[in-house]
Amino acid sequence: MNFSIEVINLYKKxxxxxxxxxxxxxxxxxxxxxNRVNLRVKRGEIFGLLGPNGAGKTTLIKILSTLILPDxxxxxxxxxxxxREAGKVRSRIGLMTGGERSIYWKLTARExxxxxxxxxxxxxxxxxxRVNELLELMDLKERADDKVEDYSSGMKMKVILAKALxxxxxxLLLDEPTLGLDPNFAREIRKFIREELNEKEGKTIxxxxxxxxxADMLCDRIALIDRGEIIRIGTPDELKREIxxxxxxxxxxxxxxxTKELEAMSYIEQVVTSLSNGKYEIKIxxxxxxxxxxxxxxxxxxxxxxxxxFKVEEPTLEDVFIKHTGRRLRDEEQSPI
Amino acid sequence: xxSKVQFRYVLSDERPSLxxxxxxxxxxxxxxxxxxxxxLYWAFVPIGWIMPAIFQGIALTGGTTSTKFASxxxxxxxxxxxxxxxxxxxxxxxxxxxxxxxxxxxxMSGTLESLLVTPISRVDILIGAALAETATTTLxxxxxxxxxxxxxGIPFALSHVLPFIVLLTxxxxxxxxxxxxxxxxxxxxxxxxALTRFLDAMFYVLIPVRYxxxxxxxxxxxxxxxxxxxYAFTAIRAIILLxxxxxxxxxxxxxxxxxxxxxxxxxYLTFAYAExxxxxAGGIGKY
Numbered sequence: 001m002n003f004s005i006e007v008i009n010l011y012k013k014x015x016x017x018x019x020x021x022x023x024x025x026x027x028x029x030x031x032x033x034x035n036r037v038n039l040r041v042k043r044g045e046i047f048g049l050l051g052p053n054g055a056g057k058t059t060l061i062k063i064l065s066t067l068i069l070p071d072x073x074x075x076x077x078x079x080x081x082x083x084r085e086a087g088k089v090r091s092r093i094g095l096m097t098g099g100e101r102s103i104y105w106k107l108t109a110r111e112x113x114x115x116x117x118x119x120x121x122x123x124x125x126x127x128x129x130r131v132n133e134l135l136e137l138m139d140l141k142e143r144a145d146d147k148v149e150d151y152s153s154g155m156k157m158k159v160i161l162a163k164a165l166x167x168x169x170x171x172l173l174l175d176e177p178t179l180g181l182d183p184n185f186a187r188e189i190r191k192f193i194r195e196e197l198n199e200k201e202g203k204t205i206x207x208x209x210x211x212x213x214x215a216d217m218l219c220d221r222i223a224l225i226d227r228g229e230i231i232r233i234g235t236p237d238e239l240k241r242e243i244x245x246x247x248x249x250x251x252x253x254x255x256x257x258x259t260k261e262l263e264a265m266s267y268i269e270q271v272v273t274s275l276s277n278g279k280y281e282i283k284i285x286x287x288x289x290x291x292x293x294x295x296x297x298x299x300x301x302x303x304x305x306x307x308x309x310f311k312v313e314e315p316t317l318e319d320v321f322i323k324h325t326g327r328r329l330r331d332e333e334q335s336p337i
Numbered sequence: 338x339x340s341k342v343q344f345r346y347v348l349s350d351e352r353p354s355l356x357x358x359x360x361x362x363x364x365x366x367x368x369x370x371x372x373x374x375x376x377l378y379w380a381f382v383p384i385g386w387i388m389p390a391i392f393q394g395i396a397l398t399g400g401t402t403s404t405k406f407a408s409x410x411x412x413x414x415x416x417x418x419x420x421x422x423x424x425x426x427x428x429x430x431x432x433x434x435x436x437x438x439x440x441x442x443x444x445m446s447g448t449l450e451s452l453l454v455t456p457i458s459r460v461d462i463l464i465g466a467a468l469a470e471t472a473t474t475t476l477x478x479x480x481x482x483x484x485x486x487x488x489x490g491i492p493f494a495l496s497h498v499l500p501f502i503v504l505l506t507x508x509x510x511x512x513x514x515x516x517x518x519x520x521x522x523x524x525x526x527x528x529x530x531a532l533t534r535f536l537d538a539m540f541y542v543l544i545p546v547r548y549x550x551x552x553x554x555x556x557x558x559x560x561x562x563x564x565x566x567x568y569a570f571t572a573i574r575a576i577i578l579l580x581x582x583x584x585x586x587x588x589x590x591x592x593x594x595x596x597x598x599x600x601x602x603x604x605y606l607t608f609a610y611a612e613x614x615x616x617x618a619g620g621i622g623k624y
Contacts, residue, residue, distance in 0.1 A: 012619075014618070014619055015618075033619075059619065062619070062621075065454050066453075066454065067450055067453060067454060067616065067621050067622070068616055068617075068619045068621070069342050069613070069616040069617050070342060071342065071617075072342075083342055087351045087456050088456075090454055090455060090456040091456040093454070095450075095451075095454045097450060098447050098450055098451070098622060099447070101446060101447030101448070102447055102448055102450065102451045103448065103451065104364070104368060104446070104448060105446075106367075106368045106371045107364070107367065107368065111364075111367065115360065115364050116451070116455065118356070118357065118360040119357060119360065119361075119452070119455040119456075119457050120455060120456065121357075121456075147371075163451070
């Protein structure tokens with residue numbers, strides 16, 4: 001068995017029923033969350049699922065952790081079927097999901113960890129030993145007997161991560177592990193995941209993120225996911241190499257840019273615009289950056305769009321995503337790098 | 338497209354463990370104890386609920402006994418009859434809704450997924466919640482019984498304690514089975530407030546809390562006989578108020594055991610189906 005996680009042709013559809021008015025029948029809306037997803041995660045690998053909000057990342061991680069049932073297809077964790085052998089799957093994974101509310105705030109860190117240790121059938125002595133180890137590892141020993149409600153967000157996340165590690169599982173499923181954290185603490189968590197959990201303890205880590213920098217820095221391999229479909233799988237370098245012949249021009253304007261006119265230019269291959277902090281950001285992809293820049297500035301000048309800044313960037317994972325979907329990974333939210 | 342994942346695939350293979358259930362119960366109690374004023378409130382407020390009925394009874398009968406009452410219940414002491422009924426009814430309510438309310442609390446707190454992703458039997462989660470609720474109710478019930486015993490002199494002897502505990506446990510076990518079904522309803526429909534109120538009211542009317550079921554219309558009496566609490570109330574009163582021995586209520590013990598077996602089977606299957614349905618809809622953590 002070479003794979004920690006194997007997903008074969010996984011399909012999941014959600015049905016929403018809404019009633020517009022009391023006496024009217026409910027309207028049925030179907031949303032395909034995962035559409036024939038296939039992927040394999042090797043043992044000891046950090047595998048990232050990168051995609052925008054609503055791409056299907058959380059659905060996949062919840063299927064792997066047995067919290068959602070798939071409609072079709074198969075998924076195996078450590079060789080066990082997530083549907084038919086859910087109990088065995090649960091004993092082999094550590095899940096970090098649901099943000100800082102996934103532990104008991106009225107209990108202390110120690111009480112939380114001891115409680116979960118007993119759910120994983122650790123005897124009293126082993127549970128106490130493991131809890132002390134984790135409190136030490138997470139640098140929580142001094143505040144271990146304070147109630148979680150008195151902790152900072154960063155400390156709460158440490159308790160949640162410790163909870164996922166309580167039974168020393170070979171596989172960790174981390175759903176947006178740095179979402180909402182301040183940049184320094186996000187860096188600390190990433191370092192811990194890479195150095196302590198992966199390199200030192202050899203755990204397989206499957207994480208979801210919509211921060212491309214996080215995926216780029218942390219993951220051995222990445223799957224780009226959009227609207228329930230896997231677009232590309234590869235190492236960060238392999239993915240970026242796909243668009244290495246493309247130049248990325250980034251312009252900021254005060255007025256709405258004429259996207260269609262820009263795309264009609266001969267040197268410009270693709271244009272993506274977004275609105276952030278009251279300014280328009282235009283990403284222009286071209287093989288010849290000098291000619292493309294000349295064309296773009298001419299067009300913008302002709303329609304009296306005021307340009308605030310102009311720069312040439314190295315291609316990122318987001319550019320790979322844009323190439324395949326025509327959409328950005330995120331609009332306004334910034335990564336806590 | 339029809340789903341290929343079927344209910345029978347997802348029936349849990351984890352074995353229930355009393356240790357795990359106790360761990361869950363202790364966690365819930367610990368959290369409750371972090372709100373000490375709530376405990377004090379629940380210890381004393383139910384006494385206030387029963388007092389108006391007691392004073393109304395005294396006003397109607399001119400005392401705490403009634404010969405008319407004795408002709409249908411076997412005891413003239415309507416006050417002790419009613420106090421026992423009210424105390425037991427607290428257990429009925431806590432048994433019925435303890436599991437569902439705890440599940441809902443975990444859902445609202447954001448901890449339900451953390452619980453469901455551990456390799457434990459679902460029965461442990463539900464029984465743990467019910468045990469915590471029963472422990473809290475025991476505190477309330479004890480305070481109520483002691484206070485009313487001191488004020489009105491209810492004839493509760495030490496020899497009654499053991500049969501009382503046996504019958505109470507059997508009633509709770511049977512009701513826990515039904516409560517599993519209710520917990521399933523909570524998991525699927527999230528906030529079944531209307532159902533809770535409806536069932537509370539129905540049980541209060543149908544179970545012999547304040548009066549014997551012989552006072553009910555025929556159809557209501559038949560429904561009352563389908564509720565395990567009806568039998569337990571009758572047996573406990575026979576022991577405490579009529580000084581009957583445990584042998585006199587053996588038939589009721591057998592009936593409660595049969596109820597337990599049937600309701601647990603039904604409750605386990607309905608809760609498992611509710612979990613299956615919720616997982617299919619992706620709604621475990623949603624509230």
